[in-house]
Amino acid sequence: MTILTARVPDELAGMRLDQCLAEMFPDYSRSKLQTWVKDGRVLVDGEQRKGREKLDGGEEIELDAEAEQVVEYDAEDIPLDIIYEDESILIVNKPAGLVVHPAVGNWTGTLVNALLNHAPHLDILPRAGIVHRIDKETSGLLMVAKTLQAHNSLVEQLQERSIHREYLALVKGWMTAGGTVDQPIGRHPVDRKRNAVRRDGKEAVTHYRLEQRFKRHTLIRVKLETGRTHQIRVHMTHINYPLIGDQVYGGRFQMPAECNPALAEALRSFKRQALHATKLGLEHPETGEYMEWELPMPEDMQNLIKLLTENELDQT
Structure with a gap:
């Protein structure tokens, strides 16, 4: 048994207890949460309440959750690049090409399968402890909870936007300055495998600043x-700066002018979005200490930077 605690956010005021629980603890099924309410394993400000009772917002919820197997995928001996690990959390460097969670077309060979091999007890945690995802073809830092308490803490930090x-x-393109894209994102109206900026989408905010500019790339x-899913890729395409190599949002490939042969070949053969999760910071679920990790770009992106720089020199 594990006691999870959370405060009802103001935006859920007026909703029923069972509805609030579904929003606040999305990794448990509605039926499981309703059963726990009936069994008296959910307390609202220290008291038992019925699932249909409405809440005012601000109440303290205590959930006595069961540690039971919730992940049924197979463990597989897949190498993990572990950046940090203790009894509560695990930080990994996910390579491009590795799917995070099993789904249609990728039931095996995923990060979840690798995690279950590394730490079998993760099968009692929702999504084997993974609280956020990065796309298959995106590389970089990803956090994993190793206990229910840590999972609850990391989810809460994500909701509070403190991660x-x-x-x-x-x-693609020569940016003149950094900025912010504040545009809601939802399902593409035609292609259900894609997302798009749309007025009825969910709030999405992306801040960006310039690191290095080239003649036709930044x-x-x-x-x-x-x-949001694909947030950076959708927002950058929306402002007409799609990511190099993005096969979904990048549009038809066009060779930029004034490319030397080496750069032209590198751009033509770069088949993933040039995106790397380089820095991750969080409050440790047990100690409360702020911790932060940073990784350099992987070799393929570093090579592109090198060739772009050399191409600039060739043109001078």
Whole structure:
């Protein structure tokens, strides 16, 4: 048994207890949460309440959660690049090409399968402890909870937007300055596998600043305020600076002018979005200490930077 605690956010005021629980603890099924309410394993400000009772917002919720197997995927001996690990959390460097969670078309060979091999007890945690994802073809830092308490803490930090996440991205086009994209994101109206900026979407805020400029490309550092699916890729395409190599949002490949042969070949063969989760900061779930990790770009992106720089010199 594990006691999870959380405060009802003001935006859920007026909702029923069972509805609030579904929003606040999305990794448990509604039926499981309703059962726990009936069994008296949910306290609101220290008292038992019925699932249909409405809340005012600000109440303290205590949830007596069961540690039971919730992940049923197979453990697989897949190498993990572990950056940090203790009894509560695990920080990994995910390579480009590795799917984070099993899904249609990728039931095996994922980060979840690798985690279950490294730490079998993660099968009692929602999504094997993974509280956020990065796309298959995005590389970089990703956090994993190793206990229910840590999982609850990291999810709460994500909801409060206190997790610090920075990315490095190579985009097409010569940017003149950094800025912020504050545009809601939702499902693309035609292609359901894509997302798009749309008025009825969910709030999405992306901050970016310039790191290095080339004649027809820019290296930017991106800070996420929210974490929508494909957020950086959608927002950068929306402002007409799509990521190099983005096969979904980047549009048809066009060779930029004034490319030397080496750069032209590198751009033509770069088949993933040039995006790397370079920095991750969080409050440790047990100690409360702020911890931060930073990784350099992987070799393929570093090589692109090198060739872009050399191409600039060739033109002078």
